Amino acid sequence: MINLEIPGKFQQLVDQAHQAAAEFFRPNSRKYDQAEHTYPKELDMLAALLDGLSAAGGGAGAGGVRRGSDDSGKGNKNGANLRLLLGTIEMCWGDVGLLLSMPRQGLGNAAIGSVATDEQLARYQGKWAAMAITEPDTGSDSGAIRTTAVLDGDHYVLNGEKIFVTAGERADCVVVWATLDRSLGKAAIKSFVVDRDTPGFELVRLEHKLGIRASDTAHFRLDNVRVHKDNLLGSPEINTEQGFAGVMQTFDNTRPLVAAMAVGVARAALEETRRILEESGVAIDYDRPAFAQSAAAATFLQLEADWEAAYLLSLEAAWMADNRKPNSLQASMAKAKAGRSASDITLRCVELTGSLGYSENSLLEKWARDSKILDIFEGTQQIQQLIVARRLLGKSSSELK
Numbered sequence: 001m002i003n004l005e006i007p008g009k010f011q012q013l014v015d016q017a018h019q020a021a022a023e024f025f026r027p028n029s030r031k032y033d034q035a036e037h038t039y040p041k042e043l044d045m046l047a048a049l050l051d052g053l054s055a056a057g058g059g060a061g062a063g064g065v066r067r068g069s070d071d072s073g074k075g076n077k078n079g080a081n082l083r084l085l086l087g088t089i090e091m092c093w094g095d096v097g098l099l100l101s102m103p104r105q106g107l108g109n110a111a112i113g114s115v116a117t118d119e120q121l122a123r124y125q126g127k128w129a130a131m132a133i134t135e136p137d138t139g140s141d142s143g144a145i146r147t148t149a150v151l152d153g154d155h156y157v158l159n160g161e162k163i164f165v166t167a168g169e170r171a172d173c174v175v176v177w178a179t180l181d182r183s184l185g186k187a188a189i190k191s192f193v194v195d196r197d198t199p200g201f202e203l204v205r206l207e208h209k210l211g212i213r214a215s216d217t218a219h220f221r222l223d224n225v226r227v228h229k230d231n232l233l234g235s236p237e238i239n240t241e242q243g244f245a246g247v248m249q250t251f252d253n254t255r256p257l258v259a260a261m262a263v264g265v266a267r268a269a270l271e272e273t274r275r276i277l278e279e280s281g282v283a284i285d286y287d288r289p290a291f292a293q294s295a296a297a298a299t300f301l302q303l304e305a306d307w308e309a310a311y312l313l314s315l316e317a318a319w320m321a322d323n324r325k326p327n328s329l330q331a332s333m334a335k336a337k338a339g340r341s342a343s344d345i346t347l348r349c350v351e352l353t354g355s356l357g358y359s360e361n362s363l364l365e366k367w368a369r370d371s372k373i374l375d376i377f378e379g380t381q382q383i384q385q386l387i388v389a390r391r392l393l394g395k396s397s398s399e400l401k
Contacts, residue, residue, distance in 0.1 A: 007078040010086055017087040020046060021094025026363075029095040032214035033366055037206055039170060040101055040214060047103040079322035081253065085260045085314060092264025096370045097214030099261070106167045107131040107378075108175035110257065111191055111250045115234040124193065130171035131250075132162035132220060140383045142177065143186035143397070147222060149178040149232075156192060156232065158225040161204075164377070168218025169203060172196060176222065180238060188238050191250070193231045200225040211369035252328050255335040255378050256317040262342035262374040263311050269367045270304060273349040276356055296352055303345045310338035329391040336384035339375035346371045 006014060024046060032040050091099045099105070108129030112120065138144045147160025158178055168174060173195045181188040194201055204219040229236065274284065282296045290298035313334040320327035346368040350357035357364040375381050390400050 006086060007082070010078070010083050013083060014086050014090055017090035018093065020049075021091050025091065025094025025098045028098065029214075029363060029366065030360070032095075032098065032101075034213075036208065036213040037216055039216075040098060043098065043102055047105070076319075077322050078319070081256070081318040081321040082315065085256055085318040088257055088260040089264040089267070089311075089314075092261040093268045094264075095214065096261050096265055096374070097212035100166055100212060100215035101170070103170075104128045106171050107254055107257075108171065108173070108193075110254045111175040112193070112233065114250045114253045115191070117234070120193075120230075120233060124173070127173055128167070128171045129193065130165050130167045130174045130218075132165045132168065132174050132176045134162065134164045136161055136163055140380050143189065145177055145179055145189055146182070147176065147178040148182070149180055149190065149192060151180075151229065152226070154229055155226045156229060158192065158194070158222045158227060160222050162220045162222070164207065165218040165220060166215055166377070168220060169206060169216045174201075174220070175233070180236075184238055190236065191233045192227050193233065194222075194225060194227050198225055198227065210372060211366070212373055251379060252331045253321060255331040255384075256314055256321070256327075258374055258378045259310065259314040259317070259331075259334040259338035262338035262371060263307070263314055265367050265371045265374065266307050266310070266338075266342040266345040269346045269349040269364060269371075270300075270307060272362065272364055273300065273352055273357075276353045276362075299348065299352060303348055306341045307345060310334070310341040313337050329388060332379070332384045332387040332391070335379060336381055336388065339384070340381055342371040343368075343375045 024042060028040065028042065032038060088099070104126060106129050108131040109127075111131055112124050112129055116124065133142055133145070135146055138146060145160075147158060147162065149156040149158050156178075158176060160178060162174075162176060165174060173193050176192050176194050177189060178192060179188045180190055200223040202221045202223065204221050207217040207219065209217060277284065277296055277300065282294055284297045284300055285293060286301075290301050293301075313330065317327050317330040317334040320330055346364070350364050350368050353362070353364060356362050359365065379387070386400070389395070390397065393400065
């Protein structure tokens with residue numbers, strides 16, 4: 001049976017992550033929201049601290065997903081994935097954009113941690129890796145990627161275009177998804193680690209965004225970019241029977257993290273809304289049914305219940321990864337629920353608090369803007385629902401589109 005309480009051994013991590021969020025992320029949240037594309041230099045010191053915590057076995061960040069626990073011993077395991085998820089929640093209680101700007105904590109690090117060989121894990125340790133999937137003509141359907149990778153001796157030659165690459169300009173390298181053979185469909189899609197200074201790897205522009213403005217979002221063009229064949233993550237073999245499974249393993253690890261980001265932002269909004277409501281004389285009573293309370297209190301209770309469902313789904317997905325249980329269904333459920341809930345919760349919190357929530361005197365309006373991306377990237381709400389439906393009904397992607 002799964003116990004979804006926070007394990008005692010992780011409490012110190014949660015406290016430290018919360019302290020970093022409260023003392024740095026929150027105070028600087030508005031500053032870097034208004035200074036879009038400005039790198040928060042203060043993050044270098046904080047990142048070094050988190051690296052130290054990770055080396056001591058308690059690290060947290062946005063993308064340092066570890067492989068599932070080994071099979072030694074008996075009983076349930078609370079391991080690196082759950083630890084990372086809990087730390088992510090606390091950090092995003094402070095600021096999502098700043099967390100996504102943390103050095104060496106990119107979503108590309110999650111891809112490396114998911115499918116890289118032991119040699120590759122060692123080689124890229126300490127690197128900040130972004131992840132490039134989306135293309136101008138390929139959004140939610142990752143299987144339709146057009147960027148090509150052609151083997152030429154000991155190198156692959158990459159050509160194509162990638163957009164919406166989080167931390168793309170600031171990262172040391174980018175995990176680029178490309179196809180080895182378009183005629184073989186999804187099975188031929190592989191991921192390659194491309195160093196930022198590789199010739200032909202051109203930064204086209206940085207995007208201006210609704211939210212997470214502290215984080216840069218890059219557009220790249222790949223023009224005959226040569227990467228060594230050792231930079232291909234995982235196996236170079238094309239297994240048409242396995243299909244897209246090898247690459248999709250990355251999403252099984254990153255989607256619970258995006259869910260955790262949404263849970264953190266939504267919790268911040270709920271706490272601030274509760275404070276404002278109580279200061280305004282609105283009582284929230286858990287011993288009385290919602291219909292017997294004020295409309296504001298009843299709405300708050302509904303939002304809080306929605307948040308708790310997202311929180312528990314996220315914990316379950318991470319726990320399953322730690323225990324080497326297939327979690328593709330749970331990862332998509334957590335991402336779908338948390339992404340939508342965070343967007344709904346933050347907007348309703350703005351409504352509940354009126355002019356206070358709409359003005360820049362509070363962070364509520366910023367959280368409402370930041371939360372929207374969490375329902376979009378790493379697979380949109382609609383894609384998550386489609387994946388969940390396929391899993392529950394036992395349908396393939398060709399049978400249920």
